[in-house]
Amino acid sequence: MEKIVIEGKTKLKGEVTISGAKNAAVAILPATILVNGVCTIDNIPDISDIKIYCDILEKIGVKIKKIEKNTLQIDTRNITSVEAPLDLTSKFRASYYLTGALLGRCKHAIVGMPGGCKLGARPMDQHIKAFEALGAKVETEQGKIEVKAKKLKGNSIYLDIVSVGATINAMLSAVLADGLSTIENAAKEPHIVDLANFLNKMGANIIGAGTDRIRIQGVKELKNEGTYSVVPDQIEAGTFMLAAVATRGDITIKNCITKHLEPITAKIIEMGAEVEDLGGDAIRVSCAKRPNKANVKTLPYPGFPTDLQPQMGVVMAIANGTSVISESIWDSRFQYAEELNKMGAKITANGKVAVFEGVDKLVGAPVFASDLRAGAALVIAGIVAEGTTQVYNVQHIDRGYENIEEKFAKLGAKITRVKEI
Numbered sequence: 001m002e003k004i005v006i007e008g009k010t011k012l013k014g015e016v017t018i019s020g021a022k023n024a025a026v027a028i029l030p031a032t033i034l035v036n037g038v039c040t041i042d043n044i045p046d047i048s049d050i051k052i053y054c055d056i057l058e059k060i061g062v063k064i065k066k067i068e069k070n071t072l073q074i075d076t077r078n079i080t081s082v083e084a085p086l087d088l089t090s091k092f093r094a095s096y097y098l099t100g101a102l103l104g105r106c107k108h109a110i111v112g113m114p115g116g117c118k119l120g121a122r123p124m125d126q127h128i129k130a131f132e133a134l135g136a137k138v139e140t141e142q143g144k145i146e147v148k149a150k151k152l153k154g155n156s157i158y159l160d161i162v163s164v165g166a167t168i169n170a171m172l173s174a175v176l177a178d179g180l181s182t183i184e185n186a187a188k189e190p191h192i193v194d195l196a197n198f199l200n201k202m203g204a205n206i207i208g209a210g211t212d213r214i215r216i217q218g219v220k221e222l223k224n225e226g227t228y229s230v231v232p233d234q235i236e237a238g239t240f241m242l243a244a245v246a247t248r249g250d251i252t253i254k255n256c257i258t259k260h261l262e263p264i265t266a267k268i269i270e271m272g273a274e275v276e277d278l279g280g281d282a283i284r285v286s287c288a289k290r291p292n293k294a295n296v297k298t299l300p301y302p303g304f305p306t307d308l309q310p311q312m313g314v315v316m317a318i319a320n321g322t323s324v325i326s327e328s329i330w331d332s333r334f335q336y337a338e339e340l341n342k343m344g345a346k347i348t349a350n351g352k353v354a355v356f357e358g359v360d361k362l363v364g365a366p367v368f369a370s371d372l373r374a375g376a377a378l379v380i381a382g383i384v385a386e387g388t389t390q391v392y393n394v395q396h397i398d399r400g401y402e403n404i405e406e407k408f409a410k411l412g413a414k415i416t417r418v419k420e421i
């Protein structure tokens with residue numbers, strides 16, 4: 001086991017380069033199953049969720065060659081099993097995309113119920129609704145989901161809830177179905193657009209990704225054996241933007257899509273930060289004074305992302321005045337509040353609402369990451385705080401951030417990873 005140790009009270013300054021988006025990469029990797037050929041995917045983040053995904057794909061017959069650190073060549077010509085190994089699928093959430101991808105290609109999938117961050121109830125009813133709408137029979141028992149169809153037929157799929165995962169699974173299972181499928185009330189996150197771009201490049205016919213209605217005209221096969229580069233990670237970029245504000249630093253964030261960052265940009269400007277769009281793919285965020293209080297409600301894209309809520313919580317913990325966060329996506333996303341309170345924050349979390357009474361300073365303490373984004377928030381808090389912070393449960397952070405301590409160290413943080421004794 002490892003922990004991250006931080007000597008705090010550093011104003012972060014300098015440049016950071018954002019990696020490829022975790023949530024796009026974990027959709028595109030299984031989507032290669034639909035290709036029945038060889039494709040090369042670039043800008044894949046080097047994180048543990050991707051390593052596990054590759055292990056799963058290899059176990060069902062996919063051949064994967066690492067061309068470079070962030071480039072994989074993926075050969076899906078010979079799928080040997082439609083059953084994904086249950087011990088691996090339970091390690092993270094996005095393993096459920098294997099269901100849609102194997103159903104689309106092989107008309108049959110058996111996948112263990114997914115794991116991932118414990119953020120409250122994470123049902124799959126909308127995914128199942130999509131599979132059934134296309135003509136599949138779905139059975140869920142003994143911790144597995146089995147989906148099977150003689151053939152898949154395009155249909156209208158209305159999602160009762162805006163769900164990223166259900167939108168992606170509906171897309172994956174509809175791409176090779178007969179006829180037209182329409183996903184209504186679809187999620188609009190950047191990684192959904194990225195998945196559609198990848199599939200279209202491989203020969204799919206998808207229009208409307210990024211709006212709440214996605215139309216998919218089924219095609220017979222995907223065969224364009226091309227190269228695709230994963231979109232930059234909106235959440236990693238937002239994490240560094242919020243780190244700049246929390247530490248009253250000055251960070252230039254490179255390899256980002258500034259349009260994807262608008263919900264964060266608007267909020268931190270309201271809190272007193274300066275944000276300069278440097279054109280192309282870079283943004284500069286600085287904050288010369290103590291941030292102002294603000295209120296945030298998390299929403300599906302283009303609202304404020306729930307995956308940046310804990311990092312925003314750190315800014316609010318030291319802001320001038322009392323701030324409120326209303327979490328509208330997950331039931332249990334304030335587990336980090338108790339850890340920040342150990343560092344001197346004054347946060348009262350009650351269900352899906354938390355009140356942040358801003359304090360002058362945070363003080364270092366041993367803290368425990370409950371999940372991926374909570375872990376990132378605690379790292380930022382450690383850099384803000386006086387004294388030493390030890391962040392435990394680093395494995396959560398490694399699921400989604402490539403080289404997190406190297407990136408923060410390059411910005412001036414005194415941060416190291418050590419083996420726990």
Ligand code: UD1
Pocket residue numbers: 023026093094121122123124125126127128161162163164165166187300306307329330
């Ligand atoms: C994805 C992201 C996650 C992010 C979340 C919301 C990935 C791998 N993960 O998770 O980081 O926090 O989007 O932006 O991309 N729901 C149902 N029934 C369903 C599906 C979802 O009720 O069948 C509910 C969930 O409980 C939740 C809401 O819908 O309250 C949104 O969930 P969803 O968008 O599906 O999240 P994930 O795809 O799991």
